[in-house]
Amino acid sequence: MPVFNWVALKPSQIDGTVFTELNDEKVLQELDMSDFEEQFKTKAQGPALDISALKVKATQKAPSKVTLMESNRAKNLAITLRKGGRSIQDICTAIETYDQQALSLDFLELLLRFLPTEYERTLIGKFEREQQPPEELSDEDQFMIRFSKIPRLAERMNVMIFLGNFNDTAQLLMPVEGPQSLPWAEVRWGGGRGVGADAALSQLLEMKSTDRKQTLLHYLVRVIMEKYPELTGFHTELHFLDKAGTVSLDGVLQDVRSLQQGMELTRREFMRQDDSPVLKDFLRVNSEVMEKLQADSRTAKEAYESAVEYFGENPKTSPPTTFFPMFMRF
Structure with a gap:
């Protein structure tokens, strides 16, 4: 088929839209895709795709995993958490107790970029109200839920970074x-x-x-x-x-x-x-x-x-x- 320029929606943008109501398998059963391909194929197009195989693939497609974060942000958070080298609970407990020995200053400064946004807090609230199983979430999404529960999170993070920098800055x-x-x-x-x-x-x-x-x-x-x-x-x-x-x-x-x-x-x-x-x-x-x-x-x-x-x-x-x-x- 000719090239058709389109932009794929992010997972966080699909919630509440018409795309969540689509059933690929049902659509493929109802439509004659071979006729569609024949009508719109380019001159260099090879033989038509096996529609039956496409239907099987749609049937076998795994259900999409629930996500609370934009994909790139989730990926960057996952990288940051691996650098921290500690469990979700250990990281959050250290922040709650201002434990500078548990978390390095570099890690805290990286983590500061991942303070939950208002939109993410909304998604977290919806997820919890619907009582969905946490196993459906990735590790970074599970971290974000626990992270968002820390009282005065931004203030605590900034205080910890200030405490870590104070002596060196004061000496200078x-x-x-x-x-x-x-x-x-x-x-x-x-x-x-x-x-x-x-x-x-x-x-x-x-x-x-x-x-x-x-x-x-x-x-x-x-x-x-x-x-x-x-x-x-x-x-x-x-x-x-x-x-x-x-x-x-x-x-x-x-x-x-x-x-x-x-x-x-x-x-x-x-x-x-x-x-x-x-x-x-x-x-x-x-x-x-x-x-x-x-x-x-x-x-x-x-x-x-x-x-x-x-x-x-x-x-x-x-x-x-x-x-x-x-x-x-x-």
Whole structure:
């Protein structure tokens, strides 16, 4: 027959449609398919199909299995569950008790993509109301039913991922201990010497001499070397300047805000389930850590803005990645 372009419906789209009422065997008994094929076959078409064999095949066709998920989503969930390497009950119990030892962080992040949708919850409800046997379901569908029964599932999953990421993220955000932890403060006060400037730093590179052979920055360097040689070593007092030039202050502040949001979510979950030793211990150990991170982030923001404004720059348009390299070039 000529090619006929059509799109097969997904199993989840068939429920409640006319296709669930069709009986292939009955239709094949009633219709003369040989006449249909003869009328519509292409010129290159071979001999007609054996309709009797087709009828037998339709009779032997196994009944379709009940499914609660779209096929690709079910397949991806099956792959994820195999990576977890645990039973349905073990996985769900670990989530209910916030057991981070039982489930890896990578597995939790993968599983977060399979939170039951509203449509899937509707299908689950219908399946249970009809009291259909669970054996009709695939393993991933059975998992989805048990998974959907966990109270505040999304909140629990996000809390577990937050708990797993907190220590590493907090360590990355902690400032280096000691007076060298704020290079922008060192720039602001110049190690006590007061390396000030009346013009904005960006203008030092923009303003050129009459012969266009040197910038104002080049001129200042020559004057300092000739008239104030004791200041030529000022850069030795500016520690970690190169590293400061690679920091995104906005990114750091956003990371701290994200941690605070995760901490607030954890506190809300603990208030709802105050018998959880995992949440209780986490809050006891890390609440002060979070407070220190917030205080340090405020200090960093204020110190950086003060240093930038001191040199006539705008903190909103002069991020560390452009501000500190000016001193490196100087």
